[in-house]
Amino acid sequence: MSKVSLVRSIAALCVLATPSIAQNGPSQSLLTSLSPGQSRSVDISLRARIGPLELARGSFKVSLTQESYSGEATYRTSGIAASFNNDAGVATVKGAIDNGQLKPRSFVNQETNGKRRRITMAFGGRSVDVTAAPMWSSMGFPPATLAQKLEAVDPVTGLMELSLVTGRDAGRACGGAVKIFDGKRRYDIRTQYVGTENVSTPAYKGPATYCRGTYTEVAGFNQKKPGESREPIRLEIWLADVGKMGVSVPVRMTGSKGIYTAVLYADRAVVR
Incomplete structure (x- = not known):
């Protein structure tokens, strides 16, 4: 994989700044523990780098109530990466919370x-309606099928789901597969709980839940060279x-x- 391709992937993964219930023993999902009239918000900014070179910056804001949620993610390549691939954008989502599950209704990138x-994207019970302007020259090889779209959620909801929903029975933030569709590409993020490790970033220093996983392409990606x-x-x-x-x-x-490893870290995190 080229450095440029990894830069693109890490810029997209900047929206991984999603909230999760604290891991202090057995716990409920935050999606089922909010009371009527109660809300929770998270605001995070992040940076990505390879070695000493900055690749991308991103931010994530999410607000949840007992019945609904909204989220906004921004991303842009920066530093030397911007000279290879100048990506930037804003993604927003609105949805409902139904029996502890995130149900996206509308998504815009x-x-x-x-x-x-x-x-x-507009999500219905039996359809996922997508519009793009301008349209892509290709829908990928192979393109995502209707079944693959229906089983997935949008990127912002999916990355919220990664930490809010998966692995709840074990009281852990990770442990399962999240299926995501961004209007063209279908991919899976699979994670597995490993344990607890100390971590040091500008936003936090101390013990943290440690998970490993994979980002796997499923459909809708450009044909490989x-x-x-x-x-x-x-x-x-x-x-x-x-x-x-x-x-x-x-x-x-x-x-x-x-041969490349990119690091994404929080330089600011506020929870209210």
Whole structure:
């Protein structure tokens, strides 16, 4: 995998700053523990780098009530990476919380550089309606099927689900597969709980829940060039209860493929 390809993936993964219930023994999902009229919000900013070189910056804001949620993620390549691939955009989602499950209703991703493509998705019971302007020249090889779209959620909801929903029976933030569709590409993020490790970032220093996982392409991706690897991106994620608010957030993450390893870390995290 080239450095440029990993830069693109890590820029997209900047939206992985999602909230999760703190891991202090057995716990409910935050999605089922909010009372009527109660809300919770998380605001995180992140940076990604390979070695000393900055690759990307991102931010994530999410608000949850007992019945609904909304989220906004921003991302842009920065530093030397911007000279290879100048990606930037804002993704927003609104949805419902039904019996502890996130149900997206509307999703918008607006690119703010390059072709400035705008992607909108409307989720119905038996359909996922997608519009993109301008349209892609190809829907990928192979393109995502209706069944693959229906089994998935949008990127922001999916990455919230990664920490809020999966592994609840074990009282852990990780442990399962999240299926994501971004309007063209279908991919899976699979994680497994490993244990507890100390971590140090500008936003947090101390013990954190440590998980490993993979980012795997399923459908809708551009056709690989001869000799280009199809191996998944290997992930490591550290989640911590920043500010002792009872909500854990990702404070550090690595993505590795081939000879490159990118590090994503939180430089600011506020939970209210």
